Amino acid sequence: MSKTALITGSTSGIGLATAKAFAAKGYNIVFNGLEENGAEIAAEVAQTYNVGHIFSPANMLQPEEIRAMVQQAFDQFGTIEVLVNNAGIQFVAPVEDFPEDKWDAIIAINLTAAFHATKAVWPKMKEQKYGRIVNISSAHGLIASPFKSAYVAAKHGIIGFTKVLALEGGEFGITANAICPGYVHTPIVDKQIPDQMKAHNMTREEVIEKVFLAEHAIKEFITTDTIAQTILYLADSEAAATITGIAMPLDAGWTAH
Known part of the structure; x- marks a missing residue:
């Protein structure tokens, strides 16, 4: 029986590359994105790899839509083995000029949405004694740059969240890890x-x-394929079964400074 991977923000960029990598391994894919042609992108990938799929236009700002997306996956596929919290946005401005609505949106999409998606899949993962959660952080989850206050705060937050999930999930066969890419x-x-x-x-x-x-x-x-293959390693490889709670830099040496 095929496993199922839910990947937020999966109709472009890192998320789409990740969806293709898991589809190539035979996973059912729960696609998510706000692109107008998102449903077509999802259907094309699923057809190429001959896997089951759902496309959800769930808005990551809306917790009830995230919960509905997870429930739709449960209804169609029975469970979710892999969750990749990838959806994210960016805005750059000095802190004194940073628009408050942009701060709220970045924290909501880059951090809080990962909490809502994880909370929704967590009971089922505990019940089945298996789950793989990969959160997409950033080199900015480990260090800071000026003018990116909300993004840096959210990406640091996702690493802290990942560590808590690793501690809570360990006895239930659930691993949680974060990926920290440089410029992609x-x-x-x-x-x-x-x-x-x-x-x-x-x-x-x-x-x-x-x-x-x-x-x-x-x-x-950093290429999107490199990130996708690293996520696949953490979520699908037996060799990674005891890797949990890490923030893995994929940053070409950026954070080595």
Whole structure:
């Protein structure tokens, strides 16, 4: 019988790469995202890998929608073995100018939504004596950068939450771990490069190395596939069965400073 993975924010970026990695292993996938073509993206992945799937447009700001998404998965697949709390947003501003609604939204989506999704799957995972939870934090869950107060607070918070889950889940066969990526090569980053070239009077290569990858010891972006395969290792590998409560940097040496 196939296992089921619920991945929030899984119709683009890290989440989509992760959904594909689990689908390739035969998992049923519970997709989630707010993209207009999210249902089509989910159906295409499920068809490619011949796996069961659900697409939920649950808004991570709405606890009742998160609970309904989990219940829909239980109704269709019986249980959820893997939960990946990936959905996240970002906003950058000095603390004195930081809009309060942006603070509230970032804390709600990047941190509180993970609590609601985890709370919803937790009783079933305890009952079946098995569960794998992977929370997507960030290098900013381990260190700080200026002008990212809400994001840094949320990503530090998700690591603390992960550690508590590891302690509470251990005797029930549930592991919980956090992944802490550095700069990931995404379409959002690509779109920023021309503006940065103009602002700094730099070539594309200079912007990538001196702006985006300045803190990376290895001057490369982290790929979404690298993150997906690391999540798969933590959630699907027997070798990771006793790995729990960690915050794993995938940051090209950023936090080694």
